[in-house]
Amino acid sequence: MFRTFLFPNNIREYRKKKNIGSLLQLSQVIPTITYIRLSKIERGEIFARADEIRDIAAALDVAPERLLIDIDDPAFDIAVWAADFQAPGGMDPLADSLAVLVAAAVRARRAANASLTIAALELDYGIAPVILSRIENAYKPIDRWSADIRQALYGLLGVASAEELEQHMIAVHAQGDLDTTLPLVANPETRIAKTRRKVLALRHELIVPDGSGKPRRKARAAQPALGTLSSGETPAPVLDAIHASDNATVRLLPVFGAPLNDGLIARIATGEQVEAPRNAGLRAYGLRICRPTLGAGLPGRSIIVVDPDRFPSAGGLAVIREEEGLRLLSITFDRQGRMLGYSEHPDREIAIDDIAPEHVATVLSAQFE
Secondary structure, eight states: OOOOOOOSSSSHHHHHTTOOHHHHHHHHTTTTTTTHHHHHHHSSSOOOOHHHHHHHHHHHHHGGGGGEEEEEEEETTTHHGGGSSSTTOOOOOHHHHHHHHOOOOOOOHHHHOOOOHHHHHHIIIIIOOHHHHHTTTTTTTTGGGGGGHHHHHHHHHTTSHHHHHHHHHHHHHHTTTOOOOOOHHHHHHHHHHHHHHHHHHHHHHHTTTTOOOOOOOOOOOOOOOOOOOOOOOSOOEEEEEEEETTEEEEEEEEEEEOOOOOOEEEEEEEOOOOOOOOOOOOOOOOOOOOSOTTTTTTTTTTTEEEETOOOOTTSSEEEEESSSSSEEEEEEEOTSSSSEEETTTEEEEEGGGGGGGGGGGEEEEEEOO
């Protein structure tokens, strides 16, 4: 149930105490850590390095070791800690169990057949390496994968439908065919032991570098200008205004955004304006995201600044144009160097390389309300 939580920590607790309501706000004052990596660290999905813990602690004005959790403390409850990071409505135990059995079955199938290499699975079944890794680690329930991936799994495991898959998994598990690979997917003791080792190593590293054990204070990065998004559409009119405080010329951009189904955003004018960052192109505009599609770190009332003349990079955010509307995604690369975009609500994984460049825009900044 808690397989993805490898590194429980106190980052979210101290972020809230510091009145930093958004993780994106925190990431803007920690230029050494990308937003996506910071999100995974706070959610406990990956282990932070000692230097990253120091930088986060400095931004939160706490001692680095306070961000670490002793998982053996009787007062610590992983279920309570993880509650804030799980999807609304919680997880379906039966669907999760099936995902674990499928993960073990795919591992067993590959172990029994040397010809089922990562490359072969991509070529013969259309399962890309990054998808295979997520399947083999039970990243999400089977019914949340795309229809193509589900069909590929049916073919790989020799079944014809979701019903047959469930029955087949129950049967092979009962026969003991997954006894070898199942612990590789869902063994709490393995996860807990790894967490203990990593946190202990971090505690030692945190008191070594400067000899003081105190968090290094660093200058705060300037807060980014208010946000604008762009999706490669018709240039939005740009208004010039004079900032009363310093007489500097400021560009004001129109803000668009109305909620559509499936997490999409309509490019409908709101009547609002937002200040453009200095590096914004001529076609930049503001977009109200309407819903927290990337999670709680970027609230639905946020306005992002998008530039259709800039292509996104890993660790940043992008807006893509679909037939029905605009979609906000976080960007990363897989192990093959392909650019992927992710959304949490709804759960989406989109190959950016397959989208025409003119339909992809980068997010320059954000404004929180």
